[in-house]
Amino acid sequence: AQSVTQLGSHVSVSEGALVLLRCNYSSSVPPYLFWYVQYPNQGLQLLLKYTTGATLVKGINGFEAEFKKSETSFHLTKPSAHMSDAAEYFCAVTDSWGKLQFGAGTQVVVTP
Amino acid sequence: NAGVTQTPKFQVLKTGQSMTLQCAQDMNHNSMYWYRQDPGMGLRLIYYSASEGTTDKGEVPNGYNVSRLNKREFSLRLESAAPSQTSVYFCASSTLNFLDRGSYTFGSGTRLTVV
Numbered sequence: 001a002q003s004v005t006q007l008g009s010h011v012s013v014s015e016g017a018l019v020l021l022r023c024n025y026s027s028s029v030p031p032y033l034f035w036y037v038q039y040p041n042q043g044l045q046l047l048l049k050y051t052t053g054a055t056l057v058k059g060i061n062g063f064e065a066e067f068k069k070s071e072t073s074f075h076l077t078k079p080s081a082h083m084s085d086a087a088e089y090f091c092a093v094t095d096s097w098g099k100l101q102f103g104a105g106t107q108v109v110v111t112p
Numbered sequence: 113n114a115g116v117t118q119t120p121k122f123q124v125l126k127t128g129q130s131m132t133l134q135c136a137q138d139m140n141h142n143s144m145y146w147y148r149q150d151p152g153m154g155l156r157l158i159y160y161s162a163s164e165g166t167t168d169k170g171e172v173p174n175g176y177n178v179s180r181l182n183k184r185e186f187s188l189r190l191e192s193a194a195p196s197q198t199s200v201y202f203c204a205s206s207t208l209n210f211l212d213r214g215s216y217t218f219g220s221g222t223r224l225t226v227v
Binding site: 098 | 116145147152154155156157160162170202206208210211213215216218219220
């Protein structure tokens with residue numbers, strides 16, 4: 001079975017500071033890993049994904065994530081937070097049939 | 113714009129009432145999904161349809177039924193609504209391409225309140 005655990009339900013960062021959102025996964029098969037973002041009153045949209053190959057994955061809006069098999073982690077980072085990054089972020093893993101299993105989410109607040 | 117369309121956007125039901133949430137996609141995707149989102153619990157899969165003509169239960173199917181009407185449309189029905197079904201419901205779609213698995217397109221959601 002597949003599962004993900006997101007550490008921290010709320011994260012507050014200052015504008016211009018590093019954004020770091022933590023995600024650990026459990027998977028019985030080689031994982032496909034994802035980060036999705038949800039802006040207020042909207043659906044989720046794909047931020048980035050890891051399938052195979054390069055372990056450092058770059059996504060939209062300056063975000064990137066690194067797959068570390070030895071640590072079963074897929075943490076999301078952005079070097080410099082912007083006010084527009086305020087949103088909820090979800091880490092997810094697929095099973096072999098393509099169904100996504102989501103983490104509980106991390107709400108990001110950006111302060112001026 | 114191509115995407116996933118959900119109707120209605122908001123709904124208030126009384127306990128025991130029934131309703132159907134509609135979802136349509138024009139992405140030419142084979143697979144469709146219904147999730148519910150509750151605070152602190154992320155998104156949980158209710159039902160999914162891997163391809164036209166098939167439906168399967170997800171993690172939390174009790175109290176719900178689905179219909180895959182055709183390739184574009186996948187509806188979710190609450191036969192007798194309960195307060196525990198107060199939630200935000202999301203429909204999503206994806207291709208059957210193995211390399212693209214997990215890359216979903218989501219609708220904007222239906223916010224349902226059962227009183």
